[in-house]
Amino acid sequence: MKPLNPSFAEEVARSFAQQTIMALIGAELSLVEPGIVEISLPYRSDLAQQYGYLHAGIVTTIADSACGYAAYSLMPPGSEVLSVEFKVNLLRPATGEQFLARAEVIKTGKTLTVARADVFGISNAAERKQIAVMQATIICLQKDSQE
Amino acid sequence: MKPLNPSFAEEVARSFAQQTIMALIGAELSLVEPGIVEISLPYRSDLAQQYGYLHAGIVTTIADSACGYAAYSLMPPGSEVLSVEFKVNLLRPATGEQFLARAEVIKTGKTLTVARADVFGISNAAERKQIAVMQATIICLQKDSQE
Amino acid sequence: MKPLNPSFAEEVARSFAQQTIMALIGAELSLVEPGIVEISLPYRSDLAQQYGYLHAGIVTTIADSACGYAAYSLMPPGSEVLSVEFKVNLLRPATGEQFLARAEVIKTGKTLTVARADVFGISNAAERKQIAVMQATIICLQKDSQE
Amino acid sequence: MKPLNPSFAEEVARSFAQQTIMALIGAELSLVEPGIVEISLPYRSDLAQQYGYLHAGIVTTIADSACGYAAYSLMPPGSEVLSVEFKVNLLRPATGEQFLARAEVIKTGKTLTVARADVFGISNAAERKQIAVMQATIICLQKDSQE
Numbered sequence: 001m002k003p004l005n006p007s008f009a010e011e012v013a014r015s016f017a018q019q020t021i022m023a024l025i026g027a028e029l030s031l032v033e034p035g036i037v038e039i040s041l042p043y044r045s046d047l048a049q050q051y052g053y054l055h056a057g058i059v060t061t062i063a064d065s066a067c068g069y070a071a072y073s074l075m076p077p078g079s080e081v082l083s084v085e086f087k088v089n090l091l092r093p094a095t096g097e098q099f100l101a102r103a104e105v106i107k108t109g110k111t112l113t114v115a116r117a118d119v120f121g122i123s124n125a126a127e128r129k130q131i132a133v134m135q136a137t138i139i140c141l142q143k144d145s146q147e
Numbered sequence: 148m149k150p151l152n153p154s155f156a157e158e159v160a161r162s163f164a165q166q167t168i169m170a171l172i173g174a175e176l177s178l179v180e181p182g183i184v185e186i187s188l189p190y191r192s193d194l195a196q197q198y199g200y201l202h203a204g205i206v207t208t209i210a211d212s213a214c215g216y217a218a219y220s221l222m223p224p225g226s227e228v229l230s231v232e233f234k235v236n237l238l239r240p241a242t243g244e245q246f247l248a249r250a251e252v253i254k255t256g257k258t259l260t261v262a263r264a265d266v267f268g269i270s271n272a273a274e275r276k277q278i279a280v281m282q283a284t285i286i287c288l289q290k291d292s293q294e
Numbered sequence: 295m296k297p298l299n300p301s302f303a304e305e306v307a308r309s310f311a312q313q314t315i316m317a318l319i320g321a322e323l324s325l326v327e328p329g330i331v332e333i334s335l336p337y338r339s340d341l342a343q344q345y346g347y348l349h350a351g352i353v354t355t356i357a358d359s360a361c362g363y364a365a366y367s368l369m370p371p372g373s374e375v376l377s378v379e380f381k382v383n384l385l386r387p388a389t390g391e392q393f394l395a396r397a398e399v400i401k402t403g404k405t406l407t408v409a410r411a412d413v414f415g416i417s418n419a420a421e422r423k424q425i426a427v428m429q430a431t432i433i434c435l436q437k438d439s440q441e
Numbered sequence: 442m443k444p445l446n447p448s449f450a451e452e453v454a455r456s457f458a459q460q461t462i463m464a465l466i467g468a469e470l471s472l473v474e475p476g477i478v479e480i481s482l483p484y485r486s487d488l489a490q491q492y493g494y495l496h497a498g499i500v501t502t503i504a505d506s507a508c509g510y511a512a513y514s515l516m517p518p519g520s521e522v523l524s525v526e527f528k529v530n531l532l533r534p535a536t537g538e539q540f541l542a543r544a545e546v547i548k549t550g551k552t553l554t555v556a557r558a559d560v561f562g563i564s565n566a567a568e569r570k571q572i573a574v575m576q577a578t579i580i581c582l583q584k585d586s587q588e
Contacts, residue, residue: 018197057208087234087528234381312491344459351502381528
């Protein structure tokens with residue numbers, strides 16, 4: 001997919017840096033390509049649900065931002081991006097030393113973009129298991145024309 | 148709806164206290180009734196997305212726990228509860244001084260429960276706007292018999 | 295909710311009559327109010343899945359049209375309406391002599407509307423059980439400006 | 442993925458033949474492999490929504506059955522299969538002379554299976570455009586032990 005904004009990678013990085021929640025949980029932007037974004041998150045014991053797994057809401061946090069930025073990477077300059085909705089299936093207990101959300105755009109449109117994210121738990125530095133899948137709709141707003 | 152576990156409220160509170168993510172973000176359990184759970188979250192600037200709104204993943208975090216515990220409140224003693232999947236529509240930018248996720252069980256089953264959560268942003272101590280709606284599926288596992 | 299189109303009820307009825315699938319399956323528009331639409335469907339043995347229950351896709355067909363028309367009833371004159379996405383939970387086997395999908399708008403917007411539909415199976419003329427719930431996003435297009 | 446039921450293909454075909462809705466709309470089972478099922482549907486003018494596109498509910502009907510049978514193909518003998526929930530994004534107006542729903546299992550479990558379906562509209566015998574994507578949860582019931 002071809003980016004409409006030549007400085008899409010800088011724009012994504014700049015916007016990601018403004019998401020204060022990413023610093024709080026320790027998430028980092030690890031890949032930005034046209035239509036593809038990855039976010040990494042080391043496990044921390046203060047991000048857990050009742051059994052010590054990564055909380056589904058934090059799985060969602062990195063998957064949602066990955067989808068939003070995958071969509072944003074293909075939008076024209078001057079766009080603003082917001083999540084419309086998403087659906088997440090939790091495939092396995094979210095265990096791992098590290099988590100990776102990888103999002104890809106399925107379909108772009110002038111107003112709406114559809115993306116999917118796969119979230120993996122990574123153990124022993126290499127073994128990767130898919131723990132969740134997200135299907136998401138993202139809206140492109142032109143600045144000064146909010147929905 | 149009638150609880151099968153007479154100490155459901157204590158069980159929910161005990162489990163909620165084990166969700167370390169709730170302490171990190173500052174969320175509190177504010178209501179537990181059979182099939183109904185509310186979770187409150189004061190806005191903090193370190194929970195935000197790029198425009199300063201509460202991040203959709205944090206909206207989801209409190210909605211998911213509210214749905215899970217609404218389901219758990221109706222499960223028999225000795226149950227474990229996990230989210231199977233959820234879908235969230237973000238209805239408005241998540242602004243407010245305070246957020247409230249209110250979940251209600253729609254349908255219970257031996258294995259699967261379906262719940263819905265409405266999430267509100269509250270400003271000026273009283274004005275309440277709905278910012279999101281979740282529809283979720285929760286599974287009941289008997290201890291020692293994991294899926 | 296207040297309709298922007300004074301002839302919304304006629305518009306909904308006219309559009310519904312153009313949905314040829316409704317005639318094929320025997321569905322009828324049974325209620326049109328601002329933001330609320332109901333569609334009825336008598337059970338027929340040629341609408342079934344492998345155990346004789348109403349097929350989930352047909353449950354979805356009436357729920358989707360009900361959501362779409364509930365949204366359409368609140369749109370300005372000259373609008374076109376399309377489904378963006380929906381999520382359906384099947385709560386019980388879809389049994390009944392008659393089915394009813396009742397949709398209500400949760401949130402309107404200039405571009406996007408969010409609606410919910412409850413689908414009921416009705417037996418013995420009166421006993422009503424909820425068999426499904428849909429959460430849907432609908433887009434409003436101005437004629438001659440397709441996405 | 443390895444099938445647990447050596448006669449999975451016959452079982453899927455036998456169950457599909459019992460879905461009376463498939464005959465009504467003219468859908469056919471076109472591929473059955475372990476964890477993968479395709480269903481084909483020629484366009485007919487009596488399957489349409491108000492603008493003549495294939496109705497989203499019929500798109501869902503073939504996607505849901507494709508997901509269900511993809512899941513069923515991996516279940517042990519004596520299983521019964523029901524849809525728990527699904528979410529569909531409509532990516533483009535559903536136009537084409539022919540439609541194809543292709544489902545693949547993402548994750549199997551003793552009780553729950555997660556599958557995805559892509560639905561394509563096919564024109565001029567070959568040109569294929571993706572019109573929808575489904576993410577679905579399917580439950581495996583042992584005969585005589587209904588939820």
